[in-house]
Amino acid sequence: MRAKDAIGKYGEDVAARHLQESGLEILERNWRCRAGELDIVALDGETLVFCEVKTRSGVGFGTPLEAITPVKAARIRRLAVQWLNQKRQSEQLRYHRGLRFDVVAVLRARSGAAEVTHVTAAF
Numbered sequence: 001m002r003a004k005d006a007i008g009k010y011g012e013d014v015a016a017r018h019l020q021e022s023g024l025e026i027l028e029r030n031w032r033c034r035a036g037e038l039d040i041v042a043l044d045g046e047t048l049v050f051c052e053v054k055t056r057s058g059v060g061f062g063t064p065l066e067a068i069t070p071v072k073a074a075r076i077r078r079l080a081v082q083w084l085n086q087k088r089q090s091e092q093l094r095y096h097r098g099l100r101f102d103v104v105a106v107l108r109a110r111s112g113a114a115e116v117t118h119v120t121a122a123f
Contacts, residue, residue: 010055011053011055012039015051015106016040018116025042026041026042027041028083033083035075035082038076038079046098047096047097048098049102050080050100053103055108056105064117065103077101103118105117105118
């Protein structure tokens with residue numbers, strides 16, 4: 001596994017654990033289609049949450065949150081629509097009252113616990 005992929009997987013594992021500890025139920029991880037990938041789809045009470053995870057091992061190339069551009073946010077919204085359509089067609093869509101787009105930023109520490117920042121309703 002490439003170092004970049006390993007850091008990404010580490011960040012997604014940390015983010016999923018953080019979301020579960022915060023009371024969210026993980027419905028799906030790494031959902032893929034031709035247009036891209038949704039990192040985490042979760043349920044927060046009756047709110048369906050599409051969560052983008054960004055992980056960095058340092059801030060030399062910017063913070064994880066700085067990696068979420070308007071173009072990236074728009075792509076995630078389009079992917080969410082595709083996810084919803086697929087689940088509706090297969091009748092696998094769970095009841096929800098609203099939608100939300102969150103970002104979990106993970107800054108991997110050289111030693112000790114990672115720094116996790118969860119931004120709800122980020123875009």
